[in-house]
Amino acid sequence: MSRRVAVYGAGSWGTAFSRVLADAGCEVTLWGRRAALVDAINGTRANPDYLPQVKLPDNVRATTDPAEAAHGAGIALLAVSAQSARPLLEGWTGQWQNRTVFVSLMKGVELGTGRLMSEVIAETTGAWSDRIAVVSGPNLAAEIVARQPAASVVACTDESTAALIQSACHTPYFRPYTNTDVIGCELGGAIKNVIALAVGVTDGMRLGDNAKAALVTRGLAEATRLGVAMGADPLTLAGLAGMGDLVATCSSALSRNHTFGAHLGRGLSVEEARAATTQTAEGVASCKAIQDLGRRHDVEMPITRAVVDIIHGGRKAAHVVQELMSRATKPEGHQHLPAARDA
Ligand SMILES: NC(=O)C1=CN([C@@H]2O[C@H](COP(=O)(O)OP(=O)(O)OC[C@H]3O[C@@H](n4cnc5c(N)ncnc54)[C@H](OP(=O)(O)O)[C@@H]3O)[C@@H](O)[C@H]2O)C=CC1
Numbered sequence: 023m024s025r026r027v028a029v030y031g032a033g034s035w036g037t038a039f040s041r042v043l044a045d046a047g048c049e050v051t052l053w054g055r056r057a058a059l060v061d062a063i064n065g066t067r068a069n070p071d072y073l074p075q076v077k078l079p080d081n082v083r084a085t086t087d088p089a090e091a092a093h094g095a096g097i098a099l100l101a102v103s104a105q106s107a108r109p110l111l112e113g114w115t116g117q118w119q120n121r122t123v124f125v126s127l128m129k130g131v132e133l134g135t136g137r138l139m140s141e142v143i144a145e146t147t148g149a150w151s152d153r154i155a156v157v158s159g160p161n162l163a164a165e166i167v168a169r170q171p172a173a174s175v176v177a178c179t180d181e182s183t184a185a186l187i188q189s190a191c192h193t194p195y196f197r198p199y200t201n202t203d204v205i206g207c208e209l210g211g212a213i214k215n216v217i218a219l220a221v222g223v224t225d226g227m228r229l230g231d232n233a234k235a236a237l238v239t240r241g242l243a244e245a246t247r248l249g250v251a252m253g254a255d256p257l258t259l260a261g262l263a264g265m266g267d268l269v270a271t272c273s274s275a276l277s278r279n280h281t282f283g284a285h286l287g288r289g290l291s292v293e294e295a296r297a298a299t300t301q302t303a304e305g306v307a308s309c310k311a312i313q314d315l316g317r318r319h320d321v322e323m324p325i326t327r328a329v330v331d332i333i334h335g336g337r338k339a340a341h342v343v344q345e346l347m348s349r350a351t352k353p354e355g356h357q358h359l360p361a362a363r364d365a
Pocket residue numbers: 031032033034035036054055056072101102103104106110127128129130161162163164300301302304
């Protein structure tokens with residue numbers, strides 16, 4: 023039986039994930055805010071602004087009308103930029119079916135509130151946690167639309183909801199695992215963007231692969247410390263949504279966060295890097311929100327702080343790297359233990 027789903031956000035990931043869902047047998051309505059883009063998608067079966075090389079199947083239709091997208095859809099998936107999620111959802115109240123399952127495809131933390139995207143969905147739709155899932159993992163959109171093999175995680179506190187979403191997006195090239203640790207999966211996805219910015223900076227400065235490995239490993243320690251403080255399972259951060267996504271994003275030239283960081287490392291200003299990176303680099307805004315979460319939970323996050331200092335504090339990357347390296351030495355420690363929070 024075909025399943026009707028709505029995907030909100032006709033950017034790279036919303037478009038790519040629409041095709042995953044369509045390949046898995048769903049009837050997809052893709053919402054985009056711009057009429058010209060929606061017309062182009064319906065007329066040419068391609069998304070000229072984000073993924074022009076991809077042909078969308080007939081079971082993906084685009085619309086600018088959020089209520090039309092929601093009509094008859096039991097699953098609503100959100101793939102807009104994280105900072106735009108709340109105002110959009112606040113404008114869409116009342117259009118959902120009774121038991122709609124909401125799925126965040128986003129990897130960011132809300133500025134000002136420090137809310138995870140699942141929390142923003144809960145606050146704006148009134149849905150309980152058993153109807154809110156997240157999909158997070160090493161999933162570069164350009165590879166997924168080439169139907170190259172990828173694995174991911176569908177997380178929901180309710181296992182049957184996670185299994186429902188898993189079956190809605192399982193294809194021969196997209197292999198989703200389920201998990202009940204929503205916080206761990208969301209934090210993994212959001213923090214890896216910040217670490218990818220840091221790795222991009224050191225790559226842009228040509229500081230070498232040892233520096234990259236150190237940032238990825240200590241970045242994982244940072245993510246795990248915050249995750250544990252917020253109630254996540256440390257093993258989630260060692261999985262696809264944590265380590266897996268760190269590896270993909272920090273090593274890929276396809277990553278917008280990595281690319282943004284590399285521009286900074288090569289000497290571009292933040293504004294120049296922004297102009298050169300046309301698509302969403304979530305870590306640029308979310309790094310501040312993640313730093314705030316660290317402070318709130320009394321967790322030391324030196325790499326996140328370094329990224330905030332460079333992007334929002336106007337500090338020179340070379341000085342910040344030097345500062346990171348000259349911090350007091352310490353044992354490596356067990357990163358997942360609360361006692362090692364300041365490691
Ligand atoms: N690309 C990827 O490989 C992956 C991305 N993600 C996550 O998915 C989320 C979306 O990223 P992605 O699709 O790549 O980003 P893109 O930059 O490709 O697309 C962003 C989308 O958000 C829309 N948007 C931005 N601001 C607003 C706004 N104020 N109101 C309404 N719509 C808005 C854009 O619309 P418009 O075109 O009209 O500006 C566009 O559809 C991010 O959280 C990202 O981390 C997760 C996994 C993989």
